[in-house]
Amino acid sequence: MFEEIGTTESGDLVINVGPQHPSTHGVLHLIITLNGETIKNVEPHLGYIHRSIEKMCESLTYRQFIYVTSRMDYLSSHINNHGCAMCVEQGLQIEVPPRAKVIRVLMDELTRLASHQLWWGALAMDVGALTPFFHAFREREMINEIMEETCGARLTMNYMVPGGVMIDLHPSFQQKVKEFITHFRSKIDEYDELVTGNVIFQNRMKGVGYISREDAISYGCTGPTARGSGIRCDIRKLFPYEVYDQVQFEEITETGGDCFARYLVRMQEMRQSLSIIEQLIDNIPEGDFQAKTKAVLKLPKGEFYSIIETARGEFGVYIVSEGGTTPYRIKFRSPGFSNLSALNHMARGHKIGDLVAIMGTLDLVIPDIDR
Amino acid sequence: MSPEELKNKVANLLAPGQTGDAAPVPADAAPSPLPWEEGAQWPALMIDPTQWLTVARQLRSTPSLAFDFLFCLTCIDWKTHFTMVYHLRSTTHHHTLVIKAKLDRADPVIASVTPIWHTAEFHEREVYDLFGVQFEGHPDLRRLFLTDEWIGYPLRKDYEDPVNMIKL
Numbered sequence: 081m082f083e084e085i086g087t088t089e090s091g092d093l094v095i096n097v098g099p100q101h102p103s104t105h106g107v108l109h110l111i112i113t114l115n116g117e118t119i120k121n122v123e124p125h126l127g128y129i130h131r132s133i134e135k136m137c138e139s140l141t142y143r144q145f146i147y148v149t150s151r152m153d154y155l156s157s158h159i160n161n162h163g164c165a166m167c168v169e170q171g172l173q174i175e176v177p178p179r180a181k182v183i184r185v186l187m188d189e190l191t192r193l194a195s196h197q198l199w200w201g202a203l204a205m206d207v208g209a210l211t212p213f214f215h216a217f218r219e220r221e222m223i224n225e226i227m228e229e230t231c232g233a234r235l236t237m238n239y240m241v242p243g244g245v246m247i248d249l250h251p252s253f254q255q256k257v258k259e260f261i262t263h264f265r266s267k268i269d270e271y272d273e274l275v276t277g278n279v280i281f282q283n284r285m286k287g288v289g290y291i292s293r294e295d296a297i298s299y300g301c302t303g304p305t306a307r308g309s310g311i312r313c314d315i316r317k318l319f320p321y322e323v324y325d326q327v328q329f330e331e332i333t334e335t336g337g338d339c340f341a342r343y344l345v346r347m348q349e350m351r352q353s354l355s356i357i358e359q360l361i362d363n364i365p366e367g368d369f370q371a372k373t374k375a376v377l378k379l380p381k382g383e384f385y386s387i388i389e390t391a392r393g394e395f396g397v398y399i400v401s402e403g404g405t406t407p408y409r410i411k412f413r414s415p416g417f418s419n420l421s422a423l424n425h426m427a428r429g430h431k432i433g434d435l436v437a438i439m440g441t442l443d444l445v446i447p448d449i450d451r
Numbered sequence: 452m453s454p455e456e457l458k459n460k461v462a463n464l465l466a467p468g469q470t471g472d473a474a475p476v477p478a479d480a481a482p483s484p485l486p487w488e489e490g491a492q493w494p495a496l497m498i499d500p501t502q503w504l505t506v507a508r509q510l511r512s513t514p515s516l517a518f519d520f521l522f523c524l525t526c527i528d529w530k531t532h533f534t535m536v537y538h539l540r541s542t543t544h545h546h547t548l549v550i551k552a553k554l555d556r557a558d559p560v561i562a563s564v565t566p567i568w569h570t571a572e573f574h575e576r577e578v579y580d581l582f583g584v585q586f587e588g589h590p591d592l593r594r595l596f597l598t599d600e601w602i603g604y605p606l607r608k609d610y611e612d613p614v615n616m617i618k619l
Contacts, residue, residue: 127596132581132605135616170492297519297542300570311542318545385492385523385538396523396538411525413538418522421573450596 084111092120097435099128105202106446110435117431122424130450137410142168142242142377145407150236152414153448155195156390158187161240163388166321167397168242170386171379177368180244181322182360186257187227187239189353193264194223195391195443196350203343203440204275207284212275219267222260226253242377244370257361261354268350276347285340289426289438292337299425300418303393304349305442308342310335315389327359342441378405392416392443416448452546454494458487460516461496461548464509488549493538495549500535503552504562504588510539510548511567517541518548521568524575526582528608533559533584554584563589581606 085094092113099109107128113121133152137145146164150157162184169176176184201216224234229250231239239246275281291301296309306313314331316324332348334341379401386397393415400409419442426438452460462485488495498506510518523538533554540547554561563586565572575586576595583604586592594601603610610616 127598130596134581135605294519295569298569300521300568300574302522313542383491383495394522398523398525398536398538400527409527411523413523417573417577418570421570425569 088113091115099125105444108444108446108449112432112435114432117433119427119430119432119435122427122435124420124423126450128450129447133451134410134412137407139406141405142379142407145410146241147236147238149412150238151447152412152451153390153392153395153416153445154235155198155445156191156392156395156448157235157237158191158239159388159390160395161238162188163386163390163395163397165240165242166388167384167386167399168377168379171382171384171399171401172242172373172377174243174371174373176244176322177371178323178365179367180369180371182364183245183249183369184240185322185324185327186357186360186364187237187245189356190223190226190257192391193350193353193357194220196346196353197223199346199391199440199443200271200275203437204281206436206440207281209275209278209281212271215267215271215274219264222256222263226256226260229253229256241370243373244368246370248369249364254361254364257357261358261361264354268347268354272347276343282340284434284437285343285441286336286338288339288430288434289342289441290336290338291422291426295425296337296422299422301393301422302415302418303389303391303443304332304342304345305393305419305422307331307333307345308441309337313394315387315394319387321388323360327356329356339437339441346443376405378403379407390415392445392448393419412451414448414451416442416444416446417451420444420449452544457516457546457548458485458494460513461485461494461510464513464516465498465506488551491549493547493549495551497551497553500552500554500561503550504564506550507537507562507564507567510550515544516548517543519543519568521564521570521574524571524578526578526584526606528556528582528606530556530608532556533582535561535578535584537564559584560587561585562587563592565589580604583607 087093092115094113097110097112099107109125111123133148146161149160149164153160197216197220201213204212228234230253231237291309293309296306302313310333317331329352332345334344381403384399388395395415396413398411399407402408427435486497510516518539518541520540520542522540525536527534533556535552537550563575575589578584579592580594580596
């Protein structure tokens with residue numbers, strides 16, 4: 081595939097971006113055809129971090145395979161684990177205790193915040209502003225510390241298990257989360273002052289990477305990428321799980337369809353996540369944090385599919401069981417994979433510098449795409 | 452729409468012979484009930500793979516069904532045959548339908564639905580890469596994750612790779 085690189089007969093320039101390009105935040109390899117500075121075609125080459133997780137899971141038990149899924153979307157590892165645990169619970173018809181449900185939602189929303197914070201800092205860095213990156217990482221560190229205390233890990237949590245959560249919350253969890261909320265409420269306004277209203281930033285975002293509602297649906301876009309085009313696709317609202325039907329929050333949509341619309345959706349989502357955490361943090365029910373389950377889990381013969389909303393969109397777990405202790409076939413529907421397929425459509429006709437902004441607002445995590 | 456209403460709507464849409472029934476249906480006979488899967492999470496229907504493109508177009512374009520969102524496309528190796536699984540949802544009606552098609556393991560071929568749902572382009576390339584299913588009419592059917600020189604299809608159950616695979 082590398083012999084394609086160079087100048088074509090019609091004078092177009094074919095170049096590599098990645099697999100070690102800083103703006104891809106991972107090992108994404110794009111082959112771009114350029115006419116001058118205008119993008120004519122973007123072709124992703126995947127597989128640099130393909131581990132065949134689906135094949136690995138076929139030889140892991142229903143307790144073991146959840147640990148591997150932390151390594152897919154490493155910024156949403158709680159939510160990945162949660163989706164897998166929900167699928168196993170669906171198969172075994174386990175009722176999760178109320179305390180575990182609330183803990184799960186709290187952890188999911190903290191994860192969403194941490195993920196969006198990192199996205200915000202990295203996007204600003206990609207388009208040339210270095211300072212926001214340090215602001216974002218300062219606030220993200222607080223969440224990481226909260227996670228570390230309770231889960232013992234900062235990135236690959238492996239905290240959600242079939243039946244509930246692995247261990248109870250750390251005694252200082254509530255207090256630390258409350259401190260974080262107060263701190264971040266003022267900081268998120270600072271984020272807006274620093275970046276959102278910035279004219280240079282807006283010029284880089286507005287009108288760039290447009291995708292219409294119909295195209296976004298057809299390309300299978302989900303999450304903030306689709307909501308920026310006005311699609312109401314939040315799984316937390318469409319098919320509520322755990323306690324999402326008992327908390328008040330809004331599904332954020334924008335109709336712009338461009339990079340700035342996707343940016344605004346994520347910024348508003350952070351405020352909604354804060355509000356969800358605020359509603360739940362003082363209302364964690366007492367009781368068990370884990371349902372009683374058998375030591376060896378055996379799913380009945382059949383097919384089970386669970387859907388969950390990660391920070392990037394709809395994450396699906398499809399388990400085909402033959403009745404044994406390991407899945408016969410498992411498929412992970414990762415949000416990044418479908419969102420990436422729309423990249424060529426969004427980037428065509430724009431300048432090469434805009435590609436970085438478009439990729440930034442898609443919020444790609446490469447291990448999630450390659451699996 | 453309840454699952455039963457959805458099933459009826461789909462049944463009215465599909466002409467006899469498009470489903471996985473092996474026996475030919477006489478023209479004057481009452482339409483036989485569709486082979487819906489029992490106890491499934493969502494209505495799941497087995498169809499004849501040669502009819503898939505026609506069925507897909509109808510499911511996409513009928514306003515009362517409007518399955519415009521293909522959210523999952525995958526394949527299962529049952530050792531005797533392959534089963535393609537398509538998960539469809541409507542963004543207007545929010546109902547879900549699962550379509551399955553049995554493929555011959557020696558020569559797995561099915562029509563590509565990339566013209567109907569653009570997301571299928573990458574998903575079908577993935578299934579081609581890992582299962583070796585041929586998608587007729589796909590604009591650019593190449594390996595997606597593995598290198599072009601890779602031999603074999605890793606997600607098939609009989610795949611052996613002494614170097615990269617560790618048996619547990």
